[in-house]
Amino acid sequence: MTLLGDVAAAGDVVARDETGRAAALGAGGKHRARRADGAASRARILEAAGKLFADQGYDAVSTRALAKAARVNLSAIGYHFGGKAGLYQEVLRQLIVDSEPIMGPAAEGLRMGVAGARGDKAKLAEVMAGFIRHLLGAVLRDDRMRWPMALMLREFNQPSPWFPMLLEQRIHPLHNAVAGLVGAATGRRPDDAETRLLTAVLIGQCMVLGAARRVVWARLGWDAYTPERVEFIVRTLTPAVLAMFGLPAIDPDAQGGKP
């Protein structure tokens, strides 16, 4: 039994959310909740699966542990997602959807900030500082982005068959937006190889603090990221990154969140 074959078969597992079902059953959708509300079970499975997959990896998570964590019957996984592989794919799809409200405005704000700066290095520095604070907060502090980030990092050095989807819909848009900032700061075109590389390094050096958190903690004598420690990281890293891209230093106390 090769997984790839099953994957191909499970590839057309569509979202079975309520709206889809209601639409399929008729325009005048009246009924909502069934017995124990299948949509709720589905959501619980997705939630538990995201955390477990992110924490332990695909192989290390058994369907039984999954069912137990989501407080559903074992067969519910097969019923709702077609199997373990289908569930993983849906977790990734949902990750992209859920991170849109956080990442989308951030990328848009980045583009607006760069356009508004019109080459003014001081203003670009503000935009850069805001982005670093935003990204570090998302990676290290924001609990909503904790396991999604961990799961993405797993995809990075062990891509699943759905890594291209993640790349297309989450990585490229974010990198393109940041490349606009990096290009403006260094005076290069946003789609230069150098700009793209430095963009990857910039984003990567923020995410590595999340990926290799055990190392960071061990080096600094920490046992967890607290808001105060994240703030320390932001204040330490921001001047270094600004200097890295030839941007002027800014007043630390003026560092606000993203506009």
Added chain:
Amino acid sequence: MTLLGDVAAAGDVVARDETGRAAALGAGGKHRARRADGAASRARILEAAGKLFADQGYDAVSTRALAKAARVNLSAIGYHFGGKAGLYQEVLRQLIVDSEPIMGPAAEGLRMGVAGARGDKAKLAEVMAGFIRHLLGAVLRDDRMRWPMALMLREFNQPSPWFPMLLEQRIHPLHNAVAGLVGAATGRRPDDAETRLLTAVLIGQCMVLGAARRVVWARLGWDAYTPERVEFIVRTLTPAVLAMFGLPAIDPDAQGGKP
């Protein structure tokens, strides 16, 4: 079962080290080599296990796949290492031992370079450039360090019971040496929290190019790291990192390897 397809045929396990057996037999040592030379089998298992664990992770690798890749019988794993977990521990231990000839002199050279610079920013810039070239080469190009780096990255965000050993014997010595350079460049004490953090970021931003190589490749239209592309990365990253730590730019053509 894994989501990944057949990764890296696993058939390219290096031919058995004949010198090892010959030396054991001829050196007048007591009884070392028996029937088919147990030391050679042990070494083959270690080699294959390192690559497989690094590529697929501990759980995704079965003892049968290990035995097949190492061209030994299944029971040889239990005989030589006591079991799968014992094998993994030994792989980690061997990783530390094998990386010593590469990492040890690098750390020592770093200390010597920093001491020799005596605060001269231009000389510190040379040392920093040499270190970046060295580390990037080890992470991205050196085939001997390919799977060890991948395995270490796995330990970083999913520590095994032997992570403390790795931390103690490999991470801390390297970071301490680099912290000396970073401290000298930024004018801080080497054991400052800021210095330690920036040190982790510096090392991390080099390693992330190896960890998230698929992303880097996708952004730059690459499909592998070639020596030319690694050189491009070194030349692009070096000036940025020098600026990051307030060191003067250096002549790119003068960038040599580590002294």
Added chain:
DNA sequence: TTAAATAGATCAAACGTTCGATCTAATCAA
């Protein structure tokens, strides 16, 4: 012979998946 090392067989446990039975809520004919 003696002990190291390999080969092959076998073990219980855990794996992902599948199945039919069961239950609930909406639907429809009366």
Added chain:
DNA sequence: TTGATTAGATCGAACGTTTGATCTATTTAA
């Protein structure tokens, strides 16, 4: 308002396979 019907959802119990570990027998060099 009924009672029967249907589809959605859950459940327990298996399925066949693979896992890591273990066992005995055999082979080989000392």
